[in-house]
Amino acid sequence: MAPxxxxxTTMPLTPLHRALSFALHAHAGVDREGPDPLPYxxxxxxxxxxxxxxxxxxxxxxxxxxxxxDVIEESAIHLAEIExxxxxxxxxLVKELTRREPGPAETSGLDKPQIWALRSEILLAEIAKxxxxxxxxxxxDRLSNLREAKRTxxxxxxxxxxxxxxxxxxxxxxxxxxxxxxxxxxxx
Numbered sequence: 001m002a003p004x005x006x007x008x009t010t011m012p013l014t015p016l017h018r019a020l021s022f023a024l025h026a027h028a029g030v031d032r033e034g035p036d037p038l039p040y041x042x043x044x045x046x047x048x049x050x051x052x053x054x055x056x057x058x059x060x061x062x063x064x065x066x067x068x069x070d071v072i073e074e075s076a077i078h079l080a081e082i083e084x085x086x087x088x089x090x091x092x093l094v095k096e097l098t099r100r101e102p103g104p105a106e107t108s109g110l111d112k113p114q115i116w117a118l119r120s121e122i123l124l125a126e127i128a129k130x131x132x133x134x135x136x137x138x139x140x141d142r143l144s145n146l147r148e149a150k151r152t153x154x155x156x157x158x159x160x161x162x163x164x165x166x167x168x169x170x171x172x173x174x175x176x177x178x179x180x181x182x183x184x185x186x187x188x
Contacts, residue, residue: 014060016067030074034151051063057136139176146165
């Protein structure tokens with residue numbers, strides 16, 4: 001393509017383009033788990049693609065939330081920054097999608113499997129309270145994470161993760177997003 005036919009890079013960016021840039025910088029230098037990991041930023045991109053192409057979602061706020069869903073958990077970004085950059089709806093979705101981790105008082109005296117079970121119960125309770133929009137993004141996230149788990153987890157860890165995923169499908173109605181819900185079901 002001739003340079004004169006390329007779009008100018010000075011055009012204003014859409015919210016989704018801005019969210020992609022924001023997440024890229026928020027996740028800079030972080031890698032996914034497992035052998036030969038890719039940069040962490042590939043995960044929000046996969047979640048975005050899952051939501052858009054498997055889930056058929058075109059709502060730009062939901063797509064932005066998919067890209068930004070882990071920035072609070074995985075970086076030093078605060079919700080106020082999300083709201084200032086992307087508005088109250090995107091911020092609210094990101095807040096719903098941000099996991100609460102149990103504190104030291106909750107995990108005191110528990111072994112690793114018990115801590116995992118506690119974290120799982122907290123996650124499932126959070127998902128049950130999410131809006132349908134946040135649940136749709138969560139399904140796109142779980143589809144990405146399930147595929148990753150099948151590549152990187154073994155034996156008991158994979159079995160627990162698959163069990164937790166089944167419980168998520170029991171919690172989130174198929175009607176939230178049939179495409180994503182059934183894609184997860186097929187992965188199981």
